[in-house]
Structure formats: structure tokens, C-alpha cells
Amino acid sequence: MNYLVSSLSIGFMFVSLVLSVGLPIGLVVYFYLKEKISIKAVFIGALMFFLFQGILRVPIMTIISYMPWYQTFALNNMVLVVAIMAFTAGLFETVARYIGLKFILRKELQRKNGFAYGIGHGGIEAILLVGISYGANILFSFLINSGAQVDSLIASQLINTPSILFLAAGIERVFAILFHIAAALLVTYGIISKKKIYILYSFVLHFLLDGVIGVLQIMGVSVLGIEIWIAFIGILSLVFIIKSKNMFSLLELTSISDGGDQDE
Numbered sequence: 001m002n003y004l005v006s007s008l009s010i011g012f013m014f015v016s017l018v019l020s021v022g023l024p025i026g027l028v029v030y031f032y033l034k035e036k037i038s039i040k041a042v043f044i045g046a047l048m049f050f051l052f053q054g055i056l057r058v059p060i061m062t063i064i065s066y067m068p069w070y071q072t073f074a075l076n077n078m079v080l081v082v083a084i085m086a087f088t089a090g091l092f093e094t095v096a097r098y099i100g101l102k103f104i105l106r107k108e109l110q111r112k113n114g115f116a117y118g119i120g121h122g123g124i125e126a127i128l129l130v131g132i133s134y135g136a137n138i139l140f141s142f143l144i145n146s147g148a149q150v151d152s153l154i155a156s157q158l159i160n161t162p163s164i165l166f167l168a169a170g171i172e173r174v175f176a177i178l179f180h181i182a183a184a185l186l187v188t189y190g191i192i193s194k195k196k197i198y199i200l201y202s203f204v205l206h207f208l209l210d211g212v213i214g215v216l217q218i219m220g221v222s223v224l225g226i227e228i229w230i231a232f233i234g235i236l237s238l239v240f241i242i243k244s245k246n247m248f249s250l251l252e253l254t255s256i257s258d259g260g261d262q263d264e
Helices: 007-035 040-066 068-076 077-102 111-145 152-161 164-195 197-218 223-263
Strands: none
Touching: 007 040, 007 111, 007 164, 040 068, 040 077, 040 111, 040 152, 068 077, 077 111, 077 164, 111 152, 111 164, 111 197, 164 197, 164 223, 197 223
16 A cells, blocks of 8 residues: 655646646736736735635535535535525625726726736635645645654545646636636626626626536536536636737727717
């Protein structure tokens, strides 16, 4: 029996750590130097995620999950519970985006700062969900391999988990960050254009992302199958991010044209 964490597993942990922590920081630095994105928008994105998920939604859902009536309901209605969890995740985060962009960043509301908000929102999620835990995983792995005493459950998980799953966590965060940037841009566009349907698109996309993941898990679909779905949404998000440049440019031209017509 192997009592050591494989080098491949540790290597993949490092990759995921870099992707979940280094990528958001790298995006901020790169786009600040290239496009002068608002650092304030990045922090607002991170703050709004922390407030609406960490302070509001997660504690509320955790308290409810311990209630006997909910546990009985969940056992008999797993798909409905997945839908509820996906709905609340989409609702809380979409409301967070709307408040952050519409009110807190109203004087700086433009595409590049909607983009910055998305980096902050997706970046803090990546750091909290993967970065911190994988930093701890790496530390525990070195302790295990050095012969130090580590909790048997932690040691068993790190030793027996397939190496590729440690890499999947980091790759998943890349696609998730792309999604959060796209979602923030949808809300930004909806606010500037006064077309609220785009805010609804952001919510629906979030609901579908989380909802399908939950249903796939219930169906017993492999991690690879779930990651393919997340990758699909991530690639779709990237396509929208690229195309959104023209959408915002046309919006700006229309605004200028309307202003010119009024002046005449």
C-alpha cells in the first residue's frame, strides 16, 4: 500500500494553486497595464461576492440544511433541491453584480470596469474555493511524505485521490473566471443599454451552469463529463467576452449619435 502522496499529485496541486491564485492576479496586472481597468472595480467584485455568498447565502443555506424538514425534503426531491441551490446561487450573485455595478461603480461604468468586476468576483471565488485549500493540501502532502503525523482522513484523501482530479480543480477555475467575467459584462451591458433582458441572461446562464452540474452529479456522471460541461460554458463565455467589444463600441456610437441628433 502506498503511504506517500505522489509527485504527480503534488505537481498538479501546484498547477491548480497557480491557476486559482496567480491567474486572477495576473489578469488584474495585465489589464491594468493594457487598458487601465479600475482596481476599485476588482475589489468591489471580490467584496460583493464575499458579502452575498460568504455572509448571506452560504450561512442561510447551511442553517436550512440542518433542519429536519429540509433533510427529509432533500432526500425525496434531489433534483428540485439542485434547482433551488442553482436558483439561489444565480439570484444572489446576479443581484450582487447589479448592485455593485449599478450603484457602487455607477460613475465608472464601462466595459473595461465590468470586465474588472468579473475578475474580482471570479478571482476571489477561485482563491477561496481552491487557492487556500490547495495551499493547505500541498503543505499536508509534504508533511505526509516527510513522515510527520497527519490526520488519517486528510492523508487518505491526498494519497488515494487520482492525480488528475487535483489538476481538474485549477482548470475548472479558469473556466469559472471566464464565466464570471462574461456574467459581469452582461449585467454591465444591460445597465448601460437599459435593456434589463441582459441582466436576466446573466442569471439564467448562472442557473444553468450550476443546475446542470448538480443534475449530472445526481446522475452519476464522471468528473470528466462535468468538467466538459463547465468547459463548454467557459468557452461560450470567452466567445461572448471577445464579441462584447463590438457590442459596447456600437452602444457608445449609438449614444454619441443620439446625443448629436439632440444637439441639432
